[in-house]
Amino acid sequence: MALKSTREAAMLAIQELAREDDKIVIVSPDSVAAARATKFREEFPDRVIEVGIAEQDAVDIAAGLATTGMKPVVVTYAGFLTMRACEMIRTFVAYPGLNVKFIGLNGGMLGGEREGVTHQFYEDVGILRSMPGVRILTPADGQQAYLAAKAMMEVEGPCYLRLGSGREPQVFDDGTPFAFGKIREVKRFGDDVALFASGFIMDRAIAALEQLHADGINGTLVDVSTIKPIDDEGVAAVLSRCGCAVTVEDHNIYGGLGDAVSEVACRLNPCRVLRVGLQDKYPRSGKAAELLDAYGLSVADIVAVAKQAAAK
Template sequence: MAEFKGTREAFAAAMLDMAAINDKVMVISPDSLKAMRAVEFGEKYPDRYVECGIAEQCAVDVGAGLASAGMMPFIGTYCGFLTMRACEQMRTFVGYTNLPVKFVGVNAGILGGEREGVTHQFYEDLSILSSIPNFTLLTPADPAQCYHAVKMAAEIDGPVYVRAGSGREVDVYEKDAPFSPDGITVWKEYGNDAVLFSNGFVLDRVLAAADILKEQGILVTAADINILYGKDPSKILEVMSRSEQLVTVEDHNINGGLGSYISRLACENKPAKVKRIALTDFGESGPAKILADKYGYAPEDIAKTVKEALKK
């Protein structure tokens, strides 16, 4: 198993591994081959790499055309340019048609966008796609998980979106740990004072918060949710049922992502208090770690929010 510097390198490695055994796999680039670390793929498989230029709507349309003719295109670029600029193409020509077009959206979240600033950091992708039928939303927590998520995307029928970052992701999982088909991996089982659900590249911070809380006598369960709005949430529901206080942590806008998903599951199945830690405003440029700390994702701040929620 290769080790990856970040989720983009993980994407590129997964594509090369798949292309070696599957001649339907293609890479579609809206001038993103370099950004996606997929230059080697383009050189090795020129017939299976389509360059669209800086034109995301076109890239999605080209992907739909390829998929309708039996190919399996992967379109990788900045996630906001896909889910916002090419939103209608993703909805009408991939979602509605239910074609096997796979998307890998990078620079997701404030951590993912970091120094680029607001134009290149995106926290709306999941809420947009969660309202389009047929999409499966995979949200790996680190580079190794991204590798497995990209490979899983090829196994799933229909459209798939994989949320990726910019190389600032912290390794948490063992390299060969599979991407959980249950949509959840429980990491800490200190107790049931609260259940903390993490989504994406804030997992290391959520686990650190669980340890801080433990030192303070608050015993929580902490889990990574890696599939949003999946078809079978039964394992997630089982973990949710352990506590009456749930806390969600996601590097995404507060509407439409993990917090909304867990709130819905709680409302529809077993009512519980849900405290959502997420973004409520635009970000700014800055170093990834400091930026994430400033916007509420410091482990100490996550722990503090959990404590305050338990007091109410």
């Protein structure tokens, strides 16, 4: 199955499920095109609730829908969703535990790239991770996004699916499983250092692991596609084996994967955890690959930080 992007893949999954479940609806604050939901709308014109450019309204309407037993999926840009409608997600969905799903587009610098800071969202995971009861999925490519979207719809209660720009490379083979709440070892050369990566920069983490191997450092790469609830046992087991770790994410170093893994390390297996991500600053406009390179997310950066961690 060739899935061009995380956006198309996730929406295809929702559309397939909607054929079996007439309670599934999409709530869109002018995001149908961005979410690649035009095909969904063609098939289910009455099940796309277009509210206009109004994210707070979208989330509250979804909350109201969910109280009646509907299964709304709110989809829009990650930052407008989690920042502008932050309180609505927290108070009116997460607090009562309503069955509302959220899909955030343009996650990370990579998503917003040339648009600049207003459209680059690297706080979304941190914001939502601080809310009790919100699960967070960060699939690495289109195929994983398809499976993650299906897994999200199977669980009851609020869940956030982080998607990207729609131009992500496929990094995993077809048939690669997605397990809600579980980490997955992508490749293991050895236990010199653990690389925990999530989301659409998995290709860079893979390249870094290979480069480290070529340089004589044999590490293990782990895909953390569920950031909350984090797979405590799985993460701790890898930490125990490797004794040091690097996290790799297109998110601020505060609040996201880096913190989640560090927290597991503190509680279950104290060891050195270094974080590759946006170093708590506002980036700028630029082409996607150049932007990541410029802000500390190049393959060379990951390799250098991993060597630092492995030096112990």
